[in-house]
Amino acid sequence: MFDKVKKNGTELLGKTNRIVEGTSIVGDIVSKADFRLDGELIGNFTSQGKLVIGATGVIKGEIICNNADIEGEFHGKIKVLEILNIKAAAKIHGEVAVGKLSIEPGAEFTATCTMLTHNKEVTLRDGERPE
Numbered sequence: 001m002f003d004k005v006k007k008n009g010t011e012l013l014g015k016t017n018r019i020v021e022g023t024s025i026v027g028d029i030v031s032k033a034d035f036r037l038d039g040e041l042i043g044n045f046t047s048q049g050k051l052v053i054g055a056t057g058v059i060k061g062e063i064i065c066n067n068a069d070i071e072g073e074f075h076g077k078i079k080v081l082e083i084l085n086i087k088a089a090a091k092i093h094g095e096v097a098v099g100k101l102s103i104e105p106g107a108e109f110t111a112t113c114t115m116l117t118h119n120k121e122v123t124l125r126d127g128e129r130p131e
Helices: none
Strands: 016-019 024-026 029-031 034-037 040-042 045-047 050-053 058-065 067-070 073-086 091-103 108-115
Touching: 029 034, 034 045, 045 050, 050 058, 058 067
Parallel strands: 016 034, 024 040, 029 045, 034 050, 040 058, 045 058, 050 067, 058 073, 067 073, 073 091, 091 108
Antiparallel strands: none
16 A cells, blocks of 8 residues: 655755754664754764754764754764854863864863864664764
């Protein structure tokens, strides 16, 4: 009745997953599409898209993604292969590895920072996280 179509990721462009304020997740999230988090994640996040942590969003764990905008709080280790934008209200604590970094005045940035010399796309494999 329903045909299963194998998705290669291109039809996910322009679509965004969302975790709203007041929602807490304990565990890991893996996504091929863009993702907006206004709630709380205690765990790891891996995406081939862009991660947006809204003003009420909090992540405690490890992040690996292609691009990110952070306005909320992050505690842990983050690897952004392309551009990390840190907004004025953001609070970042931990380890940061980025291709390019933008920090607005007023942001709380208490982290070690490493600039990546090579950019390659995040690849997701069943059961594995990219290194």
